Amino acid sequence: MTSSPVIAAIVPCYNEELAVAKVVADLQAAVPGIRVYVYDNNSTDRTAELARAAGATTRHEARRGKGNVIRRAFADVEADIYVMIDGDDTYDASALPEMIRVLQGGPYDHVLGVRDQRTQTAYRPGHELGNRGFNKLVGGVFGTEVSDMLSGYRVMSRRFVKSFPASSREFEIEAELTVHVMSIRAPQAEMHVGFRDRPSGSASKLRTYHDGFRILSLIGQLVRHERPLLFYGLIGALSVLVGVLFGSPLVVEFLQTGLVPRIPTAVLVVGLGLIGALAWTIGLILDGVLRARREQSRLSYLQYPAVPGPDDR
Secondary structure: OOOOOOEEEEEEEOOOOOOHHHHHHHHHHHOOOOEEEEEEOOOOOOHHHHHHHOOOEEEEOOOOOHHHHHHHHHHHOOOOEEEEOOOOOOEOHHHHHHHHHHHHHOOOOEEEEEEEEOOOOOOOOOHHHHHHHHHHHHHHHHOOOOOOOOOOOEEEEHHHHHOOOOOOOOOOHHHHHHHHHHHHOOOEEEEEEEEOOOOOOOOOOOOHHHHHHHHHHHHHHHHHHHOHHHHHHHHHHHHHHHHHHHHHHHHHHHHHHOOOOOHHHHHHHHHHHHHHHHHHHHHHHHHHHHHHHHHHHHHHHOOOOOOOOOOOO
């Protein structure tokens, strides 16, 4: 890499003909020389045509879902610095030069654009509250505070992008990116960026309850994979606790009479104890596997050089 890094913007789009040309133009005006890649995700309107006319490189991803688009783009696009931004013109592209400066100045591997509402209706009803809840949940579980884990506006280094094992298919991709930062302990920063309403006449593709449950399900899977000792430890503790509640009266009665009157309950208690012990054992084994997997991820991440700083020669 040189002191003039290659910067690529990845813009996932589905039926964004009302906004995509402005997004491309704003990115090009904000960062002259930026390579803008618009990934058309089976649009039925003129999204690809208008993006091409605005100067973007257009590509097509047949599998529906933002996660599928980002996984494809991260594999295909070669650059030193990557920008991820939605094609609906809700994010302030003029903040991009400062985000890039922050990334290079760190140097960081990930700069998160924390949404700062410029209008009262920028967030759909319930979305801001849900986002805050997810932030608290993920921050508490993974031990790293995050202000806007579902933001679609991010600037990332090459080594972060190329070490990201994207598995999400839809809007949960942002949550997966956030947890990846925490998992490999990549240096990151946050920066407030403007967030506004979509253009009049366009509609959001986010389905509040459907995508909310998908994000929650992904967080659960990530907890199981990234915090196995916590996940299986809680299962084991719950199993043992229930066993103790059912078994305490049996122990008291046995001490008083020398008899075990409820054999099925006794069998249940023993089974719950075994399940608890098994869950703890699984958690310990997977915690060792996790350590090896994280070391491998870290080594993969370190294969690439850090993002070049503005003064690098």
